[in-house]
Amino acid sequence: METLGHDLQNLFTITNLLCILLGTLVGMVFGALPGLGTVIAVALLLPVTFTLPPLAGILMLLATYQAGEYGGSISAILLGVPGTPQAAATVIDGHAMAMNDSPGKALSYSLLSSSIGGIFGGMVLIFVSVPLAEFALNFGSPEYFLLGVIGLMAVGLLSGRDKVKSLISVVLGLMAGTVGVDTLTGVNRATFNQPELMDGINLVAFLVGMFAISELFLMISKGLNISYVADYSKLKTGLTFREIKNIIRPTTIGSLIGAGTGILPGIGGGASCWFAYAAVSKSSKNPESFGKGCAEGIAAPESSNNASAGGALVPFLALGIPGSAAIAIIMGAFIMHGIQPGPNVFTAERDLVYGIFYGFILTTVAMYLIGRMLTPVFARVLVVPNSFLVSIVMVLCLIGIYASKSAFFDLWLALGIGVTFYFLKRLQYSVSSVIIAYVLAPIIEENFRRSLTLSNGNYGVFFESIYSIALVLMIVGAISASVYGDYKKRNNRANSTDTDERIDAKN
């Protein structure tokens, strides 16, 4: 305990606390602005850290990272536009609740579950980071491929009533995910000789186009002289004890899934929120309420994306492997201070590492407090008449897209994607299916082909380790359960005419 006291003394300095507050504010605001997101916020604050002591600088970036994960959900809930890819799953129920019920409550659910997820991620970091990092190494290319397949199967659970449209959405997303230079052969695929497409469709342009620009067109077509919320009582952010009790289960599942996927470098928050959403909606007592603004549907992805932030620090600190773009930038801050993340960091930089561990929990606390103060303000966004809101959001979107790669090409790309998705949305295609497929396409494809290269073409590589066998069994189990459920439903069709399609996917 003596060392703990010592560490805490180092931690609670004015510089550290101010840095955490600054990082939290910047992260939350940048996360909430569509297109800007966590990576840009962290990159922006990176030069500031050069002049700071290592711990203060690193905590500032971690606070930014953590708060950005939550900030992305603010715009996802209020506008239906995820500020970060990790908040894409929050749109489904978060935006629905903000529209139908109460934007204030939706934000509170999101903040509470994000904070719990963040604390959980921090605990994982403190207590089991070294063994967990070594465990994560067991997941090689074959296991990543199988995980990707499981993620894609989750689409089936989220799809609307129309299976054909859902399938078309998945294929669109997978196709979009294959654009760019083929990583394994160097061949250009569907790049139309545009160098801007060589690294694939810019995720920011894709996300902003499909969620934000198409949504703006929808708002315009509904008329601009209205505002989303006219009744100020809906802005109340308080939650009752019963309401909090409701989200215990989804938050626990979300935190576990988030930390679990977070420790796998390269999968990260973008996929973990969907895993969590699918798992919670599949196991919920009221699966039919998902998609209509249910609290569980907010708590699951929200807790998972913040838990994955803590999880992502595990392989980074213990092995020196950054799992996401934001972590790679934070690694830059370490290196600039002459610190090499990796096996020795726990002994060579003991004070720093434990400062980071406890400081990470502190960033979550800061996120909760600042979020608590800001949510009522954010919720008021929806009182703004749409004529103002549309133009403000549009400008923010354009800035965000351009800031990501300084390419004008991406602006046109986002506009094209926005127009396409305006029509797809009006025709009731599932936008979330497209984005999951897009996020998972490279994970599935590259790891599948890499696995076969590793084994010189032998498919046995997918059954070699106990982890891959377990994943294969999960896939087989889910498929057979779904087929069996479908079969049973056909038999019962005469009895129940009003069954929700979700149920057949459910079991």
Next chain:
Amino acid sequence: MLTFLTKAAVAGLAVASIGLATNPSMANAEGYPEKPITWIVPDGAGGGLDSIVRTIYPYVAKNLPNDATFVLKNLPGATQTIAVSAVYNAEPDGYTIGQASVAPLTIMPHLGKTSYAGYEDFELIANVFDAAHYIVVPGDSPFGSLEDLLTHAKENPGKVRVGVDGVFNVQHLPLLNLELSAEVDLNEITYKSSAETKKAILGGEIEAGIMPSHIIISEYEAGTLKPIVDVMEVKPDYFADIPSLKDLGYTPSQLFVGVIAPKGTPQEILDVLSAAVDAALQDPELLEALAKRKIMVNYNDSEAYLARMQELDVVNKGVLKDLGVLK
């Protein structure tokens, strides 16, 4: 008549003003620079190369006359060719320069993926730093040296798996070249980044991998990773006792990053810039900041920079020709 004269006078004035407007920028380096110089960075904000350029540029500005300032422009993507193309398309007036590694200048043009033909289409100002990439094996690997690995690979063709962080790049080409000259067949496994390669080696998915020296220091000290050979020409001091391909009699590759300008930039301006980079790289304050980050500063003036580029281009072209991918 009068109108004709007026028209002629107006036209004359117009031509003269155009001449006046464009002339100073084309002229000598006397007043250079009189406005901010754009420095194109082929990396996203916060990336590794971006942070290096951001560390260096104030020192270069300090050593330029006329209170010079720089504007950094990040153009990431497509193996740096987006940024290098932007340099190629810029006015050769000394107000646009760019940072570039060797891949966009000596590899990508031969794959037919660039609008420019090669390094010949640029003015090479100065080289700034070098990087070393090592073939790395796990700490408990049976291979203690490159010879061990190659002998095993000869007996088991296609069985030794070596990770690289992309195809036809600065890691892949030296590996292919080694296979050709040592007459072995390795199984090259492509990852997206060196971080992924590292994970794969530590996880036992591959027998070896190529990785930049600065990301394996901690693992080397802990004994979990073992670098066995440097595939580049320059060695960092912390791995001084590990042989390079050249030491073992193979053709080494090179990875160096310098500053380039559009073709046709006036020589006087190039000289001013080259001298400023040279002076900046002797500043002890900058050297300390770069040493902290394990950057191997290696200033080459434009002649030496060009000579190295020519040499590497011949090697890379040769490998690509042998493989039948040269376009």
